[in-house]
Amino acid sequence: MNINSLREQFPALMQHIDGQSPIFLDGPGGSQVPQSVLNAMTAYLGHYNSNLGGAFFSSDKTVELMASARQAAADLLNAPSAQNIVFGPNMTTLTFSFSRAISRQWQAGDEIIVTNADHFSNVSSWQQAAEDKGVKVNTALINEADCSLDMAQFESLLNENTKLVAVTYASNTTGSINDIKRIIKLAHNVGALVYVDAVHYAPHELIDVQALNCDFLACSAYKFFGPHLGIVYAKQAHLEGFTPYKVEPAKDVAPGRWETGTQSFEALAGFISAVDYIAAISELDSSHTRREQLTVAFAKTKKHEMALSEHFLTRLAAYPKIKLLGIDDVTRLAQRTPTFALTFDGIAPRKVSEFLGQQHVCVWDGNFYAQGLCEQLGVLDKGGVVRIGCMHYNTIDELDKLFDLFDALLNTK
Ligand SMILES: Cc1ncc(COP(=O)(O)O)c(C=O)c1O
Structure with missing residues (x-):
């Protein structure tokens, strides 16, 4: 490198x-x-600043930009489709919105698990939703020696009433990486969904949501060389199965129905450029897919x-x-x-x-x-x-x- x-x-x-x-x-x-991200943001605001759905060139450009941004996120996370991607102002706001929607299906007697490894954006949002629904909140602890999740104690919290596990991929404080694949498998064994906070992990390692089989995964572009923008991957069944709070006349089609108000299109432009910046670290040419380039790039940066x-x-x-x-x-x-x-x-x-x-x-x-x-x-x-x-x-x-x-x-x- x-x-x-x-x-x-x-x-x-x-x-x-x-x-x-x-x-x-x-x-x-x-x-x-990087400068390329700044250029992309300036170019969008300077020439195409608009909104979705108009009958003119800059609006067409904005529609294209939104689709490209979803594809860039799908490549970054290895989502099966660009339609699995939801954008928002930041991870915290998106997580509050997902916690509101998901908890609509909870009932008294249900339980959830949050962890001591997490940033509180992935704790408070779920705790408050649980409080509204009379749902019990269990807290998974960390091993103090290495600051990763205490897996034995985590397993002891799982039971058939567990509806959701909210857990971080890596600690934003100590850098310890959790065995997230195993956490997801154990949670799925009891029928619980898993909401992964990958905000700290995303700049450091390549994420593969399909290999993880997570239900939801959130990250934030300003942690990986982009502008302030929140991103959530969700399985298609969840984007369609849960009902978000949204403005009544807005279209009721996923993933758009999860995105409230007007998006920061300039941030989407910058985000695409940030993903391309990382991919270019691979020094592979365009005969390789962006995902292939990202795979090589992350191997280089990790080294x-x-x-x-x-x-x-x-x-x-x-x-x-x-x-x-x-x-x-x-x-x-x-x-x-x-x-x-x-x-x-x-x-x-x-x-x-x-x-x-x-x-x-x-x-x-x-x-x-x-x-x-x-x-x-x-x-x-x-x-x-x-x-x-x-x-x-x-x-x-x-x-x-x-x-x-x-x-x-x-x-x-
Ligand atoms: C691990 C982790 N999760 C979540 C967040 C919140 O992200 P955002 O600022 O996009 O809401 C942060 C921010 O520092 C973080 O480090």
């Missing part, structure tokens, strides 16, 4: 602030965006990200005053994303991120809405953690500069 030529495509990575190159280790909160993780964890081992929450074993890199949750002896997470921010090293501190995880790990009331989040555009050199700053922070403390 030619990291320099990829980095050159990102205006944010090429800028200087106070004469310094900023270092973006804030990817899990939102990734940087680079694993090298970043290995370097980070190896260097971190020399810092006894910094504690990592999650997988620290360099032989288990396939089970984590390059996202690291840290606590510093005697220094609050906010103080660390402020110190780094002054040097234009961008990292997040806090709980990142992973409230259950931070509570179980005992850091919720201590300011959470410092999150170092690498993307494929980060370099070993940037990580070394980060460790130089850790040295300065720990020495000047």
Whole structure:
């Protein structure tokens, strides 16, 4: 992977602030965006800004754009059809809307499972729907050693009353990847549906909704080099079987009936371009399908990200005053994303991120809405953690500069 030529495509990575190159280790909160995505958004707004269903060229173009965006999402997720894709403003809003629709069929005595591994967008939405319906909410815990789901405890919660499992593919705080295929199989064995939050996982690994056999899977384009846009894959039977809240005269045909109001068409244009940006990392020509290109591209970015993780964890081992929450074993890199949750002896997470921010090293501190995880790990009331989040555009050199700053922070403390 030619990291320099990829980095050159990102205006944010090429800028200087106070004469310094900023270092973006804030990817899990939102990734940087290549110029091609910006161009696509400008081109749509500049020439074709319109709406669906008009009798003129820019409206025709908007209809085409919507269809292309659905196809790009289907290629990214390996959905059987573009008609399995629903767009919305962000993952949280879509998840609230799906939870409203799905819970219409729940009854008192039913149960659902949410997890401590999840961002609360995939917890609160279901908890509140359950409360409305008198449905019991069970919480699956994490293994504190590696921060993945505690599978034995999860299995003990499943029973014939379980209607839905809402679970994250990977933790947005510690990077731990859950055995999502097994979770789905176990849930299906008792007849429960599974709603997967793939927001953190999507920039790091290729998703295959057909191989997973998940019922629903949500992600967010601003986490994988695109603009702010939520995406949900759902099985056709569910898009037709459940009834969403919608405006009365709007067409009642899936997937459109799940999309309320006017979509951000410029975001759809940017999203297509973001998928194409990732596909182009493969360097395969157009005789290969976009899915084939994405498969090769993700294999390349994963290899680079694993090298970043290995370097980070190896260097971190020399810092006894910094504690990592999650997988620290360099032989288990396939089970984590390059996202690291840290606590510093005697220094609050906010103080660390402020110190780094002054040097234009961008990292997040806090709980990142992973409230259950931070509570179980005992850091919720201590300011959470410092999150170092690498993307494929980060370099070993940037990580070394980060460790130089850790040295300065720990020495000047
Ligand atoms: C794992 C995870 N799930 C869900 C969300 C919410 O996504 P959105 O901002 O698109 O609503 C986030 C955002 O940070 C996240 O990291």
